[in-house]
Amino acid sequence: MSIAELAPVSSRPAWLALDKLGVLIALIAAAGAALPFALFRANRIVPGDTVALAQALPGSLAMALALSLLAGFAVALLRFPALTKLLVGFVVLGVLFVLMGQSAAFLTPPDDTFARVAPGAGFWLLAFAFALLVTDALTRLRLAPLWRLAILAAVLAAMALLLWSGGWNQLSLLKEYANRAPAFWAEARAHLVLAFGSVAIATVVGVPLGILCYKVRPLRAGVLNVLNIVQTIPSIALFGLLIAPLAWIAANVPGASAIGISGIGTAPALVALFAYSLLPIVSNTVVGLNNVSPAAIDAARGMGMTVWQRLVAVELPLGFPVILTGIRIVLVQNIGLTTIAALIGGGGFGVFVFQGIGQTAMDLVLLGAVPTVVLAFVAAVVLDAMVEMTSREGKRP
């Protein structure tokens, strides 16, 4: 076959061709449309009945959803410009989320406070498919960090608006929330304190430790090996292992229990999360400083900077993006890991997850899991943008 035969017909528009990732997205979306859109249960713990998309909404709204899904399906499948894909993806997601709330209101019998309507597998798959479309389009657009932050802010604002307007109030997730609003915010605070607190302490300890390992070469292998071993301890085991020593400290060191140290609760959770955070921060600090251009360091020495001046004026600023990447890794990791802290009484969103598992109430599990995922996602996007902004200057040494 000659090349001429393989070449596309010139009269065909550019968008009229299959997009590789789009095929996958379309397949997921098709599966999502076929699977049940919602789950209806007479109360929160009985197994529910599945409700197909066509039955989950009043006729006109079901039609509107079907049409927008079809449009999204076509845009995902074909080679439309990334910006078109992004906008259509957001519109479909918006329609999907708003109509999920409508579906709950539609399916819940009036005055029935026990009935629960939850999003079904179909909804989650559809949401996943179009979220994939949006993230793929965002990657292709290569937006500047500030633009990405602006889009994140807009998405968060839209979600807040949806929740504030009461559009989702009939959904099981929000009903669980309504029953536990004070506890939810208390655990949210505990979660944030544990995740951000452990990263903050690990940064304060880990960056100087990394600098020390960088300056004192013989120390490096030893410290990194110890931290590597800590990293391999399963998280549940580490939480458990810390109970005994901390309980001993609380009992035997005067004043220890007065500042909140005890075998269970926040202290062991914080210590375990801190231990997990150290390796990425220390090793990224070492790598970041090691990557600083040798010419810049030689110039700094040759011009008469002291060790300290060189560190502050040259090595740390140039190694900063890599150090920040380490902090980003542990922040996202710890936001997820903090859920396990609930097992040893550390609090956080994990409380709902474990309560939910105990009661086989999936809605309660989601009440813990969804905010955790959102939090981790927001942290990842914000810190990625920060890393990119700081590494922009001086990209080429």
Next chain:
Amino acid sequence: MIEIDDITKTYNGQAVVDQVTLTIQPHTICVVVGTSGSGKTTLMRMINKLVEPTSGSVRIDGEDIAGLPAYELRRRMGYVIQGHGLFPHRSVGQNIATVPKLLGWTKAKTRDRVDELMTLFQLDPAEFRDRLPHELSGGQQQRVGVARALAAKPNILLMDEPYGALDPVIRAKAQEDLLNIQRQFGTTIVLVTHDMEEAIHLGHTIAVMDQGKLLQAASPAEIIGKPATPFVAELIGTSERPFRLLSLFKVADHIEPGEAEGKPIEASASLRDAYAELLWSGRPDLPVQRDGQVVGRVTLDALARLAARPQ
């Protein structure tokens, strides 16, 4: 004056610099030439204590540097390295202001000095001061590197293969700039290179090193005419010798009275350029002009005599 006295540096028992003694006169350019691994860079780095000698001493204006804190000594000397070594996260102005800032100069004084140097190196301060190094061309980066080294008006400038990364045209320009600056400020310059052409062009003194030993330290004419060892002769390039010798002299110093035909040559050109022009145009002599006026001629015969081995 820099006096290097019987200096040795060994790494794991291996002498990288082996009992070198070298005196560098004030207000001159000394070029240290050698192949890679000859110890030339190590020798230079012992002058600003980036390398501590195993034995021997370095005195600057009579003062032994062993007793001085390294950072204080280095702030008194300019330092230029290959690939410029500019701080990639700092603007051109901040880079040049590095040593003045370390020395605690006032903001106004530093700023004036930065502007002065940028103007000297043909970089418009208003346009370039706030740019980052990666926004400059290679030649501009190199100029900023030299400007940064000169910021605190050092008496001594150390340069390690400063033009290694430049293309020939920009390199020639940079070399002219350096010669002008040296003449203007009388800075004592120690420059390390592997390029004999560069050494002959720039150096008042050339120090040839091989395997840690200083083979010969002498004027370019002497290095070319009386190489101390076969290695020095080889480094010059035996077939290049007459032309290298001619490159040391200016047309201006060898003008003869008389008329000549054809396109004139500038009096500021080197005899080598004149010789090449004579051969290429097939003429026996060339008119010489200065400021647009023909002032005499140079002849092929005279140049051929000058290119012969000095007796």
